[in-house]
Amino acid sequence: MTLSIRRFAYHAFVIAFGVLMIYPILWTISSSLKPENEIFTHAGSLLPSTFEWLNYVQGWAGFGGTNFGVFFSNSAIITVIVVIGTLLSSSLVAYGFARLQFWTRSFLFTCLMITMMLPSQVTLVPQYILFHNLGWVNTFLPLTVPHFIGGSPFFIFLLIQFFRGIPRELDEAAFIDGCNAYSIFGRVILPLAKPALVTVAIFCFLWTWDDFLGPLIYLNNPKLFTVSLGLRMFSDPNSFSHWGYMFAMSILSLLPEFIVFLVFQRNIVEGIATTGLKG
Amino acid sequence: MNQKVLSKVSNPINRSRSSIHLKKKAVRELIGISFISPWLLGFLCFTIGPMIASIYLSFTNYDMLSSPNWVGFKNYVHMFTSDSRFVTSLEVTFLFVIVSVPLKLIFALLIAMLFNANRRGVGIYRTIYYIPSIIGGSVAVSVMWKQLFGLHGAVNSGLALLGISGVDWVTNPSSALWTLIVLVIWQFGSPMLIFMAGLKQIPNELYEAAAVDGARPIAKFFKITLPMLTPVIFFNLVMQMIGGFMSFTQSFLITGGGPLDRTLFYALYLYQNAFTNFQMGYASAMAWILLLIVALFTAIIFKSSSSWVYYESEGGR
Numbered sequence: 001m002t003l004s005i006r007r008f009a010y011h012a013f014v015i016a017f018g019v020l021m022i023y024p025i026l027w028t029i030s031s032s033l034k035p036e037n038e039i040f041t042h043a044g045s046l047l048p049s050t051f052e053w054l055n056y057v058q059g060w061a062g063f064g065g066t067n068f069g070v071f072f073s074n075s076a077i078i079t080v081i082v083v084i085g086t087l088l089s090s091s092l093v094a095y096g097f098a099r100l101q102f103w104t105r106s107f108l109f110t111c112l113m114i115t116m117m118l119p120s121q122v123t124l125v126p127q128y129i130l131f132h133n134l135g136w137v138n139t140f141l142p143l144t145v146p147h148f149i150g151g152s153p154f155f156i157f158l159l160i161q162f163f164r165g166i167p168r169e170l171d172e173a174a175f176i177d178g179c180n181a182y183s184i185f186g187r188v189i190l191p192l193a194k195p196a197l198v199t200v201a202i203f204c205f206l207w208t209w210d211d212f213l214g215p216l217i218y219l220n221n222p223k224l225f226t227v228s229l230g231l232r233m234f235s236d237p238n239s240f241s242h243w244g245y246m247f248a249m250s251i252l253s254l255l256p257e258f259i260v261f262l263v264f265q266r267n268i269v270e271g272i273a274t275t276g277l278k279g
Numbered sequence: 280m281n282q283k284v285l286s287k288v289s290n291p292i293n294r295s296r297s298s299i300h301l302k303k304k305a306v307r308e309l310i311g312i313s314f315i316s317p318w319l320l321g322f323l324c325f326t327i328g329p330m331i332a333s334i335y336l337s338f339t340n341y342d343m344l345s346s347p348n349w350v351g352f353k354n355y356v357h358m359f360t361s362d363s364r365f366v367t368s369l370e371v372t373f374l375f376v377i378v379s380v381p382l383k384l385i386f387a388l389l390i391a392m393l394f395n396a397n398r399r400g401v402g403i404y405r406t407i408y409y410i411p412s413i414i415g416g417s418v419a420v421s422v423m424w425k426q427l428f429g430l431h432g433a434v435n436s437g438l439a440l441l442g443i444s445g446v447d448w449v450t451n452p453s454s455a456l457w458t459l460i461v462l463v464i465w466q467f468g469s470p471m472l473i474f475m476a477g478l479k480q481i482p483n484e485l486y487e488a489a490a491v492d493g494a495r496p497i498a499k500f501f502k503i504t505l506p507m508l509t510p511v512i513f514f515n516l517v518m519q520m521i522g523g524f525m526s527f528t529q530s531f532l533i534t535g536g537g538p539l540d541r542t543l544f545y546a547l548y549l550y551q552n553a554f555t556n557f558q559m560g561y562a563s564a565m566a567w568i569l570l571l572i573v574a575l576f577t578a579i580i581f582k583s584s585s586s587w588v589y590y591e592s593e594g595g596r
Contacts, residue, residue: 008395010396011400018408021407021411022407022410022411022467023425023433023463024420025410025414025423025435027423027427027433028419029452040431040432041431052420070486084366086588088317089317089321090318092314092315093314093317093318096315100307100311100314101307101311102308102310105311108319112322113400115326117573118281118326118570119524119525119570121519121569121570122329122330122567123325123326124549125333125553125559125562125563125566126328126333126336127329128553129332129343130328132343134420139479142489148317149317149318149320149325150315150317150318150319150321151321151325156318156561180310181314182310185314193450206413207416209417210414212416212531213527213528216556227418228417231422232532233416235422235425237500246422247422247423247426250418250419250422250423253417253418254414254419257417258413258414259412261413265406266427268413269405269409269472272469273472273473273475
């Protein structure tokens with residue numbers, strides 16, 4: 001009796017608090033479907049009186065001749081390139097650190113660890129000046145190229161931890177069979193590291209899709225804007241048009257992240273739990 | 280005589296052997312370096328190079344139009360003696376970090392303990408509680424937050440039900456920072472997952488032994504759970520603190536640093552100096568002060584860790 005009451009209390013509390021947690025998102029979804037005059041007059045209600053799907057159509061049209069299709073494809077292009085670059089470079093580098101012996105390895109590993117904690121603001125200004133002088137401002141290059149040369153120490157570290165867990169006997173067996181370091185990496189380690197690579201790809205996708213500061217600094221041409229910049233322009237009071245459109249596009253911008261999260265939930269949870277603890 | 284011949288014979292062999300050995304070693308070096316070369320190149324071009332440039336720039340006046348001119352320590356002196364907005368941004372950021380990081384960690388720990396129980400539905404609950412953290416950094420969430428806490432937003436209509444008439448939380452000087460703090464605490468998902476993994480590592484025998492001794496739940500928490508979790512708390516504390524000092528997007532989008540600079544985060548003020556006023560030298564000097572502050576806080580946490588972080592492998596200390 002008391003046990004079932006306690007169980008009921010537990011679930012009631014967790015569900016109530018959970019609703020509170022995702023209430024802001026539910027509110028935005030419902031606002032994105034409300035007729036304009038209802039959004040702030042009935043702010044507390046989660047049910048629109050009529051479903052205003054037109055918000056999505058009108059919002060998608062964007063403004064100033066640039067529609068959200070452009071923003072979404074820009075974001076998609078950047079994100080795909082960054083994910084590919086990150087997977088290639090961080091797996092190579094991680095293998096080097098995890099398995100190979102070379103001079104200054106431990107010193108360079110310390111450098112890697114320190115860059116993980118380095119506030120990005122320290123390199124922000126000189127990097128901007130560098131890319132400006134290279135003529136890379138208003139291109140996708142400053143947002144993508146650094147990821148091909150070991151951009152994120154965090155992902156390298158995650159993969160190092162994973163590679164270290166793969167039994168060395170496998171490398172040795174492949175070596176006896178005539179494999180060199182490159183073929184061991186390509187044929188033995190990479191196939192085994194699939195789960196870790198998936199985790200890296202997911203986090204890289206989420207962070208790049210969400211990135212705001214990078215595009216804000218390097219992209220000024222609306223034709224090159226990512227979804228984050230497009231949304232920000234939408235919410236700017238000076239170019240402001242319509243709340244319903246803005247909420248509709250906000251929800252659309254979150255959709256890819258939601259889908260990735262729901263499909264790869266397990267990888268995300270394990271990725272955070274293991275790297276967090278091993279850090 | 281004999282020995283001489285022998286040594287003459289053996290010498291070339293030895294030499295060629297050692298040269299093979301050397302060659303092998305050199306090849307091994309090259310293979311190792313070839314694997315890490317992408318990172319090494321990026322490290323030199325995008326980290327070390329810019330850092331050196333940044334130190335130099337911090338001692339100059341540079342607007343990107345004319346070449347930098349050397350001003351010595353002027354930027355640093357100006358910051359602390361005559362830039363009241365700089366001091367404000369420091370105060371705001373300190374307050375933000377000192378309030379939001381512990382609250383976020385406490386929340387994360389309490390919820391993680393709630394989910395540590397082997398109950399049905401925990402998997403789904405964990406997913407729902409983690410959703411805000413997945414999307415937390417996005418522009419969409421900032422846009423949403425601004426409206427939610429606005430004068431006619433859902434927060435005020437909720438308060439109206441209780442008979443309280445709210446203000447515009449985002450533009451009110453005394454509450455603006457708190458809306459940002461609540462936003463950050465709302466995203467406690469990552470430390471929560473790390474705490475959950477940490478809780479699973481605590482051996483059940485400890486709790487059983489405590490139960491035999493008649494320990495109450497509060498005592499179990501303070502004598503077992505908390506000490507055993509200290510390595511995880513340590514990790515979360517360092518990571519969240521560094522993240523807190525670098526917060527930018529939320530204040531940029533939601534409050535724009537206002538009202539009355541009450542949410543002027545350090546990173547935001549740095550951004551304004553660099554990309555609105557084009558004072559690259561001053562912004563670089565600010566970046567180095569930020570690095571020093573973060574390094575100092577990290578060092579304090581690391582140094583103090585020996586007195587409060589429990590490592591099993593070291594027999595308790």
